[in-house]
Amino acid sequence: MAREKFQTLTEQMFYILLCLRQEQCGADIMAQVTALTAGRVSVGPGTLYNLLEQFLDAGYIQETKVEGRRRSYLLTQAGETALAEERRRLQSQIDDYDRFTAEGGI
Amino acid sequence: MKHTKREWIPLYNFLDRTRLTAHLSEMAAQGWLLTSISSWSWKYRRTEPRKLKFAVTFFAGVGRFSPAPAPGLDTFRDYCAQAGWQVAASMDQVQVFYNEDENAVPLETDSALELANIQKSIGGPLKKSYLALLVLSLFQLGFGLWRLVQDPVDNIGNSSFLLSAGAYLPLSVLVLWGLLAYRRWLRKAGAAAETGAPLPDLPSAKWLSILTMVWSALLVLASFATVSRSAGMVLLLVGMLVFYLLVGVLANLVRKGLQRLRCPAWGNFLAIIALAILLTVGALAGLMALVIGNTGTDLFADHPVAETYTYQGITWSVYHDPIPLRIEDLTEVDYDRWSTEARVDTSFLGSHGEYRQDARLGEGQWPELRYDIVTVKVPFLYDLCKQDFIDWVARDNDQIPAQYQEEYRSVDPSPWGAEEVLQVSIGDEAVNQYLLCWPDRLAEVHIPWDWDLTAEQMAIIGEKLAAG
Numbered sequence: 001m002a003r004e005k006f007q008t009l010t011e012q013m014f015y016i017l018l019c020l021r022q023e024q025c026g027a028d029i030m031a032q033v034t035a036l037t038a039g040r041v042s043v044g045p046g047t048l049y050n051l052l053e054q055f056l057d058a059g060y061i062q063e064t065k066v067e068g069r070r071r072s073y074l075l076t077q078a079g080e081t082a083l084a085e086e087r088r089r090l091q092s093q094i095d096d097y098d099r100f101t102a103e104g105g106i
Numbered sequence: 107m108k109h110t111k112r113e114w115i116p117l118y119n120f121l122d123r124t125r126l127t128a129h130l131s132e133m134a135a136q137g138w139l140l141t142s143i144s145s146w147s148w149k150y151r152r153t154e155p156r157k158l159k160f161a162v163t164f165f166a167g168v169g170r171f172s173p174a175p176a177p178g179l180d181t182f183r184d185y186c187a188q189a190g191w192q193v194a195a196s197m198d199q200v201q202v203f204y205n206e207d208e209n210a211v212p213l214e215t216d217s218a219l220e221l222a223n224i225q226k227s228i229g230g231p232l233k234k235s236y237l238a239l240l241v242l243s244l245f246q247l248g249f250g251l252w253r254l255v256q257d258p259v260d261n262i263g264n265s266s267f268l269l270s271a272g273a274y275l276p277l278s279v280l281v282l283w284g285l286l287a288y289r290r291w292l293r294k295a296g297a298a299a300e301t302g303a304p305l306p307d308l309p310s311a312k313w314l315s316i317l318t319m320v321w322s323a324l325l326v327l328a329s330f331a332t333v334s335r336s337a338g339m340v341l342l343l344v345g346m347l348v349f350y351l352l353v354g355v356l357a358n359l360v361r362k363g364l365q366r367l368r369c370p371a372w373g374n375f376l377a378i379i380a381l382a383i384l385l386t387v388g389a390l391a392g393l394m395a396l397v398i399g400n401t402g403t404d405l406f407a408d409h410p411v412a413e414t415y416t417y418q419g420i421t422w423s424v425y426h427d428p429i430p431l432r433i434e435d436l437t438e439v440d441y442d443r444w445s446t447e448a449r450v451d452t453s454f455l456g457s458h459g460e461y462r463q464d465a466r467l468g469e470g471q472w473p474e475l476r477y478d479i480v481t482v483k484v485p486f487l488y489d490l491c492k493q494d495f496i497d498w499v500a501r502d503n504d505q506i507p508a509q510y511q512e513e514y515r516s517v518d519p520s521p522w523g524a525e526e527v528l529q530v531s532i533g534d535e536a537v538n539q540y541l542l543c544w545p546d547r548l549a550e551v552h553i554p555w556d557w558d559l560t561a562e563q564m565a566i567i568g569e570k571l572a573a574g
Contacts (some may be wrong), residue, residue, distance in 0.1 A: 006203075008215060012215060012216055026181065026185060027184050027185050027188040028188075030185070030188060030211070031188070033255055034211075042211040042212050042215055043211070043215055044189065044212045044213045044215035044216075045182070045185035045186040045188065045189045045191060045211075045213055045215050046163045046182075046185075046186070046214045046220070046223070047213075047214050047215045047216045047219055047220070048185055049178070049181070049185050050222075050223050051216075051219065051221050055283050062557045065571040069180045070181075070184070071181055104388050
């Protein structure tokens with residue numbers, strides 16, 4: 001079920017998972033996504049909280065540290081796979097675009 | 107100078123977020139910052155007038171009865187604080203935030219996820235509670251209608267009964283509107299989420315809510331009006347309102363206390379049910395004690411007793427109510443110490459009057475009268491009332507031999523001046539009980555059993571009961 005749910009990652013999902021390749025406190029993810037995308041992508045706190053909960057349920061991330069209210073997370077192998085698959089999907093889109101335009105497609 | 111301010115019964119739907127947050131921003135600009143919300147009021151505290159941006163979101167981990175603070179809520183609020191969103195107030199799943207930065211990142215940046223969260227946090231519980239309320243309202247309405255159809259004579263003028271049944275009508279409409287509006291909103295929100303557009307608002311049913319409240323207030327006033335002749339009944343009604351208020355306040359205190367003690371939701375819910383049952387049993391016991399303690403007094407009488415007398419050690423009431431037909435209209439009697447009692451119930455559907463004229467006990471054998479008059483304002487109830495009278499005399503016929511069975515049979519209506527007249531027969535013997543029918547009126551009259559009615563008496567009875 002969870003796999004089906006995240007078959008295609010949204011930009012926000014993609015960047016949250018990408019940030020969590022390094023252990024990260026949840027609250028810091030928002031700033032990092034903004035920095036990583038030069039402000040192009042923003043993750044709202046409500047969206048972040050719900051996505052982290054869903055990623056935990058799906059086994060894409062794991063909780064690594066709880067310091068009071070601060071919780072840290074890290075990408076799991078399943079999360080890494082999902083991220084890599086999304087990268088491949090995006091890459092194949094780019095490849096298709098390049099091939100099509102190189103062949104003179106409109 | 108006041109430092110706090112309350113808005114009573116704010117009629118904003120929490121999904122009507124554009125209007126709601128605009129209102130809160132306007133209040134903040136006037137120097138009033140929201141500090142708490144409840145079903146009944148929103149509380150503000152005085153601050154420097156500030157330009158603030160408000161947002162409403164929903165936290166799925168919180169429930170009406172779940173332990174507080176809910177797991178994860180602090181973390182969620184920390185994330186919000188990181189983005190500059192400060193908690194203004196919250197109530198169960200509803201979380202109201204404000205931000206000083208006009209261009210702050212919104213709380214929710216994924217419409218599809220936001221919609222799923224709304225459905226999970228408030229949509230599901232809202233649908234369940236609305237459906238339960240709708241079933242309850244429809245049951246009460248149906249039960250009221252069933253009682254009216256089953257026993258129209260006794261209920262046609264019973265304002266209290268009709269008021270309580272009628273109370274559920276606007277509630278049913280409000281709940282049904284709420285359910286349909288939410289369904290329509292879900293469709294629109296689903297379409298918006300698919301395109302990544304912001305979720306639409308679910309407009310507040312402000313006027314429908316006001317109408318329901320006005321209707322409820324009118325019902326309470328009408329209830330007081332219907333029992334205003336009896337001090338005891340007014341007292342009971344006030345007691346009932348105080349009781350509901352007390353149950354509500356106590357249940358809320360216990361619920362919040364158990365939430366803080368981290369009692370599981372099911373335990374909290376059961377505790378509230380137990381409390382409600384306990385208080386109801388206590389109130390009923392108190393009510394019974396009050397009624398028993400006032401037996402024989404006028405406290406609960408719906409109309410005043412003119413005088414009392416004692417016969418064989420028992421106190422009897424005497425009434426001097428005006429009644430449309432008296433024994434003296436039909437025959438000469440050398441007696442004037444009658445008790446004449448009229449109990450008339452009137453509603454918008456019609457009226458039902460029960461009248462009787464009795465001699466005092468121990469003062470000899472005098473003819474006595476009993477009759478009912480039903481006036482029907484709503485045509486469809488006429489046949490039902492007539493049939494009710496007819497069925498009532500035959501109610502025990504299946505348990506007694508044929509020669510003792512009672513039924514109404516048609517007789518010549520012309521001497522009575524009525525459209526139709528039925529007379530009760532026991533077996534084949536006609537007795538002095540008649541049902542007189544006019545186009546909008548029915549009268550059942552019990553004449554002294556040993557009278558042979560003359561045409562003149564029939565005409566007087568018909569004339570008096572048709573006009574009375």
